[in-house]
Amino acid sequence: MNIVTTGFVDGVEAQSESLGFDPAVVYVPHPIQNRTKAEIEAIADQAFAKVMALLQSS
Known part of the structure; x- marks a missing residue:
């Protein structure tokens, strides 16, 4: 499983x-490097359910 920013969809x-x-x-969301800790945590929280669903389906 991969976690990728939207800036790399085409790649x-x-x-x-x-x-x-x-x-x-x-x-x-892209970019990641200039995000605050709170922003990164919010992105992780939003992605968590999708990540868990993919892990459980493999």
Whole structure:
């Protein structure tokens, strides 16, 4: 499973197509590096349910 920012959607799709592999991906807002601790925690909280659902489905 991968957690990727929305800035890399095209890259993930291109790589997936070239490899013939459909990875489990959870996208989070881009960019990440200039976020405050509170913002990162909010993003993580929002992604948590999706991450857990993908982990439980594998």
